[in-house]
Amino acid sequence: MDFPVREATVAELQLAFKQNRLTSRQLVEFYLGEISRLNSVLRGVIEVNPDALHLADKADQERKAKAPRLLLGLHGIPILVKDNIATNNKMNTTAGSFALLGSIVPRNAFVVTKLI
Structure with a gap:
């Protein structure tokens, strides 16, 4: 490069x-x-x-x-986005909580849709 x-x-x-x-x-x-x-x-x-x-x-x-x-x-x-911002991909949206590990969000957060 x-x-x-x-x-x-x-x-x-x-x-x-x-x-x-x-x-x-x-x-x-x-x-x-x-x-x-x-x-x-x-x-x-x-x-x-x-x-x-x-x-x-x-x-x-x-x-x-x-x-x-x-x-x-x-x-x-x-x-990079914080893990409290929903991303509808293979990544976790946990907001730092083990209780949310593996949860599936229905769609990207509004702010993510503006970035992609």
């Missing part, structure tokens, strides 16, 4: 995608590495979406297909 992502803005990341200097997969791999490296000390991430790399590959494919509405905003950029 020839693009410094550590302190890049969303606009800079999107430009790097456009210039083929960065892929969503590379970005996700970078952040997964950072989580792996730092989380034992910071304990800020409870879980990572097991589909993260698949979703990154999908974003890269969509970008290559030049789907116009998908090339804006946060498309292809990984985000």
Whole structure:
């Protein structure tokens, strides 16, 4: 990867995608590495979406297909949300409570729909 992502803005990341200097997969791999490296000390991430790399590959494919509405905003950029925000995927929405572990939410929270 020839693009410094550590302190890049969303606009800079999107430009790097456009210039083929960065892929969503590379970005996700970078952040997964950072989580792996730092989380034992910071304990800020409870879980990572097991589909993260698949979703990154999908974003890269969509970008290559030049789907116009998908090339804006946060498309292809990984985000973290707290576990009290409902996400209708393979991740838990527990709000920090073991009692909610494994519960299934019917849909993404409104704020999540605005991010995707």
